[in-house]
Amino acid sequence: xxxxxxxxxxxxxxxxxxxxxxxxxxxxxxxxxxxxxxxxxxxxxxxxxxxxxxxxxxxxxxxxxxxxxxxxxxxxxxxxxxxxxxxxxxxxxxxxxxxxxxxxxxxxxxxxxxxxxxxxxxxxxxxxxxxxxxxxxxxxxxxxxxxxxxxxxxxxxxxxxxxxxxxxxxxxxxxxxxxxxxxxxxxxxxxxxxxxxxxxxxxxxxxxxxxxxxxxxxxxxxxxxxxxxxxxxxxxxxxxxxxxxxxxxxxxxxxxxxxxxxxxxxxxxxxxxxxxxxxxxxxxxxxxxxxxxxxxxx
Numbered sequence: 025x026x027x028x029x030x031x032x033x034x035x036x037x038x039x040x041x042x043x044x045x046x047x048x049x050x051x052x053x054x055x056x057x058x059x060x061x062x063x064x065x066x067x068x069x070x071x072x073x074x075x076x077x078x079x080x081x082x083x084x085x086x087x088x089x090x091x092x093x094x095x096x097x098x099x100x101x102x103x104x105x106x107x108x109x110x111x112x113x114x115x116x117x118x119x120x121x122x123x124x125x126x127x128x129x130x131x132x133x134x135x136x137x138x139x140x141x142x143x144x145x146x147x148x149x150x151x152x153x154x155x156x157x158x159x160x161x162x163x164x165x166x167x168x169x170x171x172x173x174x175x176x177x178x179x180x181x182x183x184x185x186x187x188x189x190x191x192x193x194x195x196x197x198x199x200x201x202x203x204x205x206x207x208x209x210x211x212x213x214x215x216x217x218x219x220x221x222x223x224x225x226x227x228x229x230x231x232x233x234x235x236x237x238x239x240x241x242x243x244x245x246x247x248x249x250x251x252x253x254x255x256x257x258x259x260x261x262x263x264x265x266x267x268x269x270x271x272x273x274x275x276x277x278x279x280x281x282x283x284x285x286x287x288x289x290x291x292x293x294x295x296x297x298x299x300x301x302x303x304x305x306x307x308x309x310x311x312x313x314x315x316x317x318x319x320x321x322x
Contacts, residue, residue, distance in 0.1 A: 037069045044120040064303040081126040088124040090242025108237040132237045134229025143233030145264040151235035153271020160217040172221040173247015186291040206284025210277040216246035253282025257314045
């Protein structure tokens with residue numbers, strides 16, 4: 025985990041707090057071994073509890089509603105998905121000076137993939153495509169609007185501000201051109217589809233290069249499916265993108281919007297996490313390179 029805080033408004037979370045919360049609300053688990061998990065995640069703190077469980081606590085107010093949203097929707101979505109997703113075993117409430125809901129989850133084993141070390145990128149692309157397609161095909165009414173299920177224009181100002189902050193660090197002219205091409209792509213006119221909307225490498229688990237689980241559904245909801253195409257640039261190499269695109273059924277407009285989401289996220293993440301989360305910042309720099317190279321190839 026990066027040293028120090030990543031956000032100005034982070035809650036103070038340590039093992040002692042987790043122990044107190046468990047003792048008060050889940051005493052049957054309070055004496056199990058507890059160890060903080062070294063993580064590059066930016067919204068939640070994670071502790072392994074015994075061999076088979078984990079405790080996850082939001083760090084910031086912006087993630088405070090994620091736990092209850094997952095608790096409400098994941099049990100209904102999970103049976104229709106081809107890979108395991110988090111299973112909440114206990115929903116904790118604010119207590120012991122901690123202000124938000126938190127959760128005890130079943131532990132999921134696996135390795136975090138990185139773009140630099142994919143044993144079989146084409147197989148992983150097929151797995152990711154199968155997951156995204158299955159999620160988008162779920163017919164379950166009443167879902168909330170996904171965090172990134174909205175039009176790209178909603179993050180235009182923030183994205184352009186980030187481009188300005190990166191002047192001298194990246195090719196800002198090329199980044200602006202890609203961003204404006206994405207904004208100009210036709211909007212999604214279909215029904216809102218179920219989305220994960222944060223398919224970053226740190227939210228995926230693999231074994232021998234194949235997808236084994238998808239984590240952290242705090243941004244789940246419904247909307248434009250394009251935001252779920254971001255693994256094409258944050259994880260998969262250029263040669264595996266076409267297979268993923270075919271699997272998810274992205275047309276030209278959707279693919280352009282997906283590339284726009286990948287670029288916007290990376291542009292915003294790079295200056296924000298440059299000194300506090302080198303892994304996140306490194307992936308952001310990778311995405312920007314891949315997106316700009318993708319445009320040159322097209």
